[in-house]
Amino acid sequence: MPEADRRIVETCFSPALFEADRHTDSIVVIIDILRATSSICTAIENGAAGIIPVGDVEEAWEYKKRGYLLAAERDGYVLDFADFGNSPFNFTRDRVQGKTIAYSTTNGTYIINLALHAARVAIGSFLNISALISWLVSENRDIVLFCAGWKNRFNLEDTICAGAMSERLLGNSRYATICDSTLAAIDLWSKAKPDLRAYIEKAAQRTRLRDKGLDDCIDFCLTEDFTAKIPVMKNGILVDNNL
Amino acid sequence: MPEADRRIVETCFSPALFEADRHTDSIVVIIDILRATSSICTAIENGAAGIIPVGDVEEAWEYKKRGYLLAAERDGYVLDFADFGNSPFNFTRDRVQGKTIAYSTTNGTYIINLALHAARVAIGSFLNISALISWLVSENRDIVLFCAGWKNRFNLEDTICAGAMSERLLGNSRYATICDSTLAAIDLWSKAKPDLRAYIEKAAQRTRLRDKGLDDCIDFCLTEDFTAKIPVMKNGILVDNNL
Numbered sequence: 001m002p003e004a005d006r007r008i009v010e011t012c013f014s015p016a017l018f019e020a021d022r023h024t025d026s027i028v029v030i031i032d033i034l035r036a037t038s039s040i041c042t043a044i045e046n047g048a049a050g051i052i053p054v055g056d057v058e059e060a061w062e063y064k065k066r067g068y069l070l071a072a073e074r075d076g077y078v079l080d081f082a083d084f085g086n087s088p089f090n091f092t093r094d095r096v097q098g099k100t101i102a103y104s105t106t107n108g109t110y111i112i113n114l115a116l117h118a119a120r121v122a123i124g125s126f127l128n129i130s131a132l133i134s135w136l137v138s139e140n141r142d143i144v145l146f147c148a149g150w151k152n153r154f155n156l157e158d159t160i161c162a163g164a165m166s167e168r169l170l171g172n173s174r175y176a177t178i179c180d181s182t183l184a185a186i187d188l189w190s191k192a193k194p195d196l197r198a199y200i201e202k203a204a205q206r207t208r209l210r211d212k213g214l215d216d217c218i219d220f221c222l223t224e225d226f227t228a229k230i231p232v233m234k235n236g237i238l239v240d241n242n243l
Numbered sequence: 244m245p246e247a248d249r250r251i252v253e254t255c256f257s258p259a260l261f262e263a264d265r266h267t268d269s270i271v272v273i274i275d276i277l278r279a280t281s282s283i284c285t286a287i288e289n290g291a292a293g294i295i296p297v298g299d300v301e302e303a304w305e306y307k308k309r310g311y312l313l314a315a316e317r318d319g320y321v322l323d324f325a326d327f328g329n330s331p332f333n334f335t336r337d338r339v340q341g342k343t344i345a346y347s348t349t350n351g352t353y354i355i356n357l358a359l360h361a362a363r364v365a366i367g368s369f370l371n372i373s374a375l376i377s378w379l380v381s382e383n384r385d386i387v388l389f390c391a392g393w394k395n396r397f398n399l400e401d402t403i404c405a406g407a408m409s410e411r412l413l414g415n416s417r418y419a420t421i422c423d424s425t426l427a428a429i430d431l432w433s434k435a436k437p438d439l440r441a442y443i444e445k446a447a448q449r450t451r452l453r454d455k456g457l458d459d460c461i462d463f464c465l466t467e468d469f470t471a472k473i474p475v476m477k478n479g480i481l482v483d484n485n486l
Contacts, residue, residue: 017396153260156426156427183445204423
């Protein structure tokens with residue numbers, strides 16, 4: 001592969017490390033698997049017309065007043081004026097089909113809005129990993145795997161998902177990386193993949209969700225290829241890429 | 244070990260992720276093994292009276308004018324008014340013994356100054372790892388392993404050194420972590436340690452140093468226990484902890 005045709009894969013571990021100006025020609029893949037990006041993939045699979053990522057609580061309330069279905073949480077807790085919270089199990093077909101949902105979470109929706117100057121913004125999780133990788137390759141751009149982390153901190157679960165994606169991308173000779181974060185993510189994925197569910201037991205977010213009784217969806221969120229949908233940002237709304 | 248007697252180990256991958264206000268009662272260990280903290284350990288081993296970490300180039304020039312020995316680089320290149328640069332091989336006994344050295348580097352000296360509100364600031368590298376761990380345990384405080392990274396980005400070499408330190412600390416029942424960064428560092432160290440020198444070949448900084456012909460010191464910087472000295476910050480100067 002001639003150097004000029006190579007596409008670069010980078011990984012960003014935290015919104016505090018995201019360099020928006022460097023990525024205006026790249027596709028940014030948002031990864032917040034416990035639980036925002038898993039929920040968004042589920043909502044689109046279940047027929048949601050679109051998801052509006054909402055940064056702050058006041059803006060969420062405005063959407064609610066305007067009649068939108070509202071999914072919203074902070075630190076795992078459902079906001080009291082929201083219709084439901086941040087579990088993928090909330091986004092059932094009977095609730096979401098044909099609806100546009102305003103959605104606000106602690107980390108995931110915040111970073112979506114940080115990435116808006118990228119060439120494309122897509123939503124990634126284990127739930128749509130194979131379809132996502134195929135689509136990324138077809139788009140033929142540099143890629144940033146943007147892990148939401150937890151309140152600016154590094155987290156394990158998004159990193160291993162980025163590692164799983166990187167391993168597949170770098171298996172294609174068109175892609176290369178010189179990014180230590182990507183190399184680390186791949187190595188952590190190699191530690192995790194023989195028993196992903198056991199590995200995730202040690203993640204801090206696993207403990208946070210268990211402490212709040214919100215861990216019922218973790219096994220689901222670690223499931224590869226539940227859907228072939230790729231939520232992408234179009235005109236400020238996340239929609240099915242095929243629409 | 245009762246919970247209240249437990250000491251916490253945390254790892255910070257980048258200055259952009261450092262939360263100074265949270266760590267005022269902790270010991271912060273500065274890790275920038277290629278090459279600042281390896282050089283500081285070498286300088287103290289070779290009898291330097293002290294190292295003054297200098298943040299910016301103008302301040303470095305002021306120290307030079309006042310007659311200090313000056314070690315200074317940016318992006319690997321020696322500043323033209325400096326006496327020498329940032330390789331540990333520069334800090335020979337005949338040059339440094341009894342001297343106080345002003346020292347300014349791209350990443351390492353910058354983060355030392357970010358950590359000044361911690362209870363203690365110490366300099367860590369593979370070169371002093373065993374002595375450092377013994378001293379940390381004797382100090383009986385929470386610990387932050389602060390990786391310099393590269394211009395705010397994550398790097399592999401400092402992370403695996405933090406992982407090596409964490410593995411030893413968490414082998415002592417007094418220490419615990421709930422920090423995903425520490426868990427990741429330990430897992431990356433477990434990947435690296437069977438052949439540390441081969442592992443570091445893939446690190447971006449390895450490539451940067453090689454491209455500039457500055458990689459002669461890497462093997463040395465990966466050597467455990469070259470010295471039993473622990474450089475610590477006292478009154479704005481890094482000195483031998485035993486003095």
